[in-house]
Amino acid sequence: MAAAAPPPPPSAAAITLPESTPSGHTLFSRIRLATVDDVPHIHKLIHQMAVFERLTHLFQATADSLAATLFPPNAPPPFTSFTVFLLELSNSPFFPSQNPHFTPVLKPHHLDLPIADPEKEIFRSSAAGATGDVTVGGFVLFFPNYSSFLAKPGFYIEDIFVRECYRRKGLGQMLLSTLAAQAAKMGYGRVEWVVLDWNANAIKFYEQMGAEILPEWRICRLTGESLQAYANLNI
Template identity: 35%
Template sequence: MAANIRSATPADVGAIFALMHELAEFEKLTHLFVATEDAVHDALFGARSSSEALVAEADGRIVGYALFFHNYSTFLGRRGLYLEDLYVQPTQRGSGLGTCMLRRLAALAVERQCGRFEWSVLDWNQPAIDFYEKLGATVLPDWRIVRVTDEALERLAAPDNAS
């Protein structure tokens, strides 16, 4: 099997979107999946794009993707690279595509002088945790993701809530 990792192009958005939905199914989170193909295109290639992506191809088709963006560490005083999604279709797992994408992103983080490269992993996804640790990543036990969405976000943003 010939494999290739490359930067995503606008023509790849449909395939990336389909893989995003597969990821939501794998994580049992389809009830939270409300993204649209247009929103993904805008995030990656719109006038105010906020994200970038790599795609993994095998035998002429896209079988994986990595979606990432920059964040900033006030403690380091440098930007970082944040991996939002890394997904490889089940039939391609173990082929090295995930490792290749992570290595490419690590090289990009070094090239862009990022202070760190980080991402989140679900606590039940032990195969992913083992994979990341094998590559030298540390799963931080003392940090939790804090999130405000939907109506709670609207309430928090409302001017009458200002204190």
Template identity: 40%
Template structure:
């Protein structure tokens, strides 16, 4: 079994992370929505007011997986939460324990930071991921739906 290393992402990882984001988008059939560049990602992860954080997994010096996350807040708990935006492991490295290791790493980080929740979304057709997450102790919330406003609708709602 190949040894993997988990570590916080650095600015030098942004090109590799964007490559993995593109692979994820192809898998999810959403590649037409990807506009992120290494420069924009670097600004959001490492700029003056970071919007998110990332952890990468390396094998043989190559970034083969990532998890991108940020802090949210639960009004009911009165505590911060950790929200996993995306987790992706390249197909050649699936089944190696990397996905589990990334989730465990982020759960430990959530505990360390005093978070009341660790949560994320999963596509309803991704049965493999749903089974994997449930095996890890996650509850898939059947009664909740994501609401999203983007582009012209966001500008209109914001008064633009």
């Protein structure tokens, strides 16, 4: 008679792994068209930019003058004149929304730690439907120009700025890529802007994006008394 087969070895006890907990922090961003209600924040952002660029001696804009020129009565449609994209940030996801001229761009950013924003209260968003958690973090102001060499319109960026505590998080690149996407969608030939020659970090950032820096070009400007004097020149 054959020997009985040995009993099977006891099955290994099931191993239960603890549920993984998410690490880090997610910051949610939205880029939308600015409205006249955003002018107080735009004014503060432009002033902060003037401080950063060491050009406060040239800063004359007021909230009222910005509202009158950026959002005049019977203003032309966005992208056909002065236009502002506003960058907003929140610890909670934004709800998708529609705009007849531009669908807001939404993106999450995964960070190691939450961002401490010392100016969160004064930059709290005034957008319709925004929760108390939504903060204005930056902007880009631009308008159409024209390239005779390309025989195509383009966009010229007058200002692009991200508040200090939100820099180096990919938000400036998001603003630029949103504008580039809009230009491409409209069949425009290029987007251009200027950068201060001492701002090495910005120059490196723009070059990494693929932007061409043109050192042989210089800005020529008539403004203030010089503009008035030339306007009154007897030709």
